[in-house]
Amino acid sequence: MVRSLAALLTAIALSVAGAVWLRAQVADGDPPPPGNLPGFWRSTLEHVDAEVGAVRVGTVETIATSPGGRPVYAVRYGERDELHSQANYNSAVAAQSPAWYARKDETTRPVALFLGPVHGQEVEGVVGLVNLIHVTETGTDHRGRAWPELKSRLDRFRVLIVPSGNPDGRARCPYDSFVGVPTRTMTKYGQGTRRDGSLYGWPGAKAVHPMKGDVGILGAYFNDAGVNPMHDDFFLPMADETRAILRLARDEAPDIAVSLHSHESAPVVLQASYVPVFMKKRIRDLSRRVKQRYEQKGLPYGSVVDPQVEDKTPGPSRYFNLTSALHHVSGAMAFTFECSHGSVGEEATAVTHDQILDVQLLLYDEMLRYALEERLYWRVPDSEG
Ligand SMILES: [Zn+2]
Structure with a gap:
């Protein structure tokens, strides 16, 4: 069946006035995107543009342009300390001190990186980060709710916010929310379909990379060149988005x-594979704190997972992904966070739009709290200071 792909994909129309982005369309037979979304639910690229355009306290930089011609923004807050860097991270560790890469002590600001969704259908992170920018700028989220503790923590940090890590994928996703939408629909637009309309699903969506060839709907996992930044080649990145994210770190x-x-399931902190066990223990400790924080607010959470050691698993099953790469390029305590979509399915966790925003902002607050209370200092060895 030859379908009009143009109707399914976001197309670029050149008008007399300049480039106009057309919104992605839902295919016949799929549930309509939820209407009447709350005002604070700012999940589109237009919302990102508006928020980034209103930044006054921070600075905004376009760190990459996607294959579809869309900007990847980084918003920065707080002064940047001199890192006294004389080596890259892995060389510094080989010299027995990460301080040769970046000196961190009581006089330097801690740095937090919030990387927005590299999977375009995972719109909840865009909502969270657009609201985080608003909190950082004004002290309140887009519900008008004040976050005084979060704001005071933010003010102590150097904060880096990439509201959307894959704007091409986001533009191709016709759903601005999946609350009340079947998980299957989310999967269809997230991971994409073959030409015959069958869903790639998991693990099929990862078995072709870059995703090219037998493609009906190109999933929002991918940029317009078919690259899923979570599984790029990190030593030779295919996507400029990936390269820019790693450079930022x-x-x-x-x-x-x-x-x-x-x-679709409960929010949870996930470990990256192939990072040191001491870092995995820190991520487990953060996971416990986030779980506690959510329980106090009546929010769901998955399970706290103990650190795994990859070498003990038979055969290749664990993989080095973007989160692993973020650690190895910068020494960061890097982790993956999975929010709930609020979609409908057998394994799905029901959450409201309000709860999703709380899940996001409480996570950010716990991250900052943990990094302040359990900060790692990187000092040059005494004999060489
Ligand atoms: Zn994802």
Whole structure:
């Protein structure tokens, strides 16, 4: 069946006035995108543009342009301390001190990196980070709710916010929310379909990379060139988005970094593979804190997972992903966070739009609290200071 792909994909129309982005369309037979979304639910690229355009306290930089011609923004807050960097991270560790890469002590600001969704259908992270920018700028989220503790913590940090890590994927997703939408629909637009309309699903969506060839709907996992930044080639990145994200971490040496994702089940902190066990223990401790924080607010949480050691698993099953790469390029305490979509399915966790925003902002607050209370200092060895 030959379907009009143009109707399914976001197309670029050149008008007399300049480029106009057309919104992605839902295919016949799929549930309509939820209407009447709350005003604080700012999940589109237009919302990102508006928020970034209103930044006054921070600075905004376009760190990459996607294959579809869309900007990847980084918003920065707080002064950047001199890192006295004389080596890249892995060479510094080989010289027995990460301080040769970045000096961190009581006089330097901790750095936090919030990486927005690299999977375009995982819109909840965009909502969270647009609201985080608003809190950082004004003290309140887009509900008008004040976050005084979060704001005072933010003010002590150097904060790096990438509201959308894959704007091409986001533009191709016709759903601005999946609350009340079947998980299957989320999967269809997130991971994409073959030409015959069958869903790639998992693990099919990862078995072709870059995703090219037998493609009906190109999933929002991918940029317009078919690259899923979570599984790029990190030693030879295919996507400029990936390269820019890694460069940002390399240049800023974040103490803590999150890659924001979503799935149908309960929110949870996930470990990256192939990072040192001491770092995995820290991530487990953060996971416990986030779970506690959510329980106090009546929010769901998955399970706290103990650190795993990859070498003990038979055969290749664990993989080095973007989160692992963020650690190895910067030494950051890097982890993946999965939010709930609020979609409908057998394994799905029901959450409201309000709860999703709380899940996001409480996570950010716990990250900053943890990084302040449990900060790692990187000092040059005494004999060489
Ligand atoms: Zn994801």
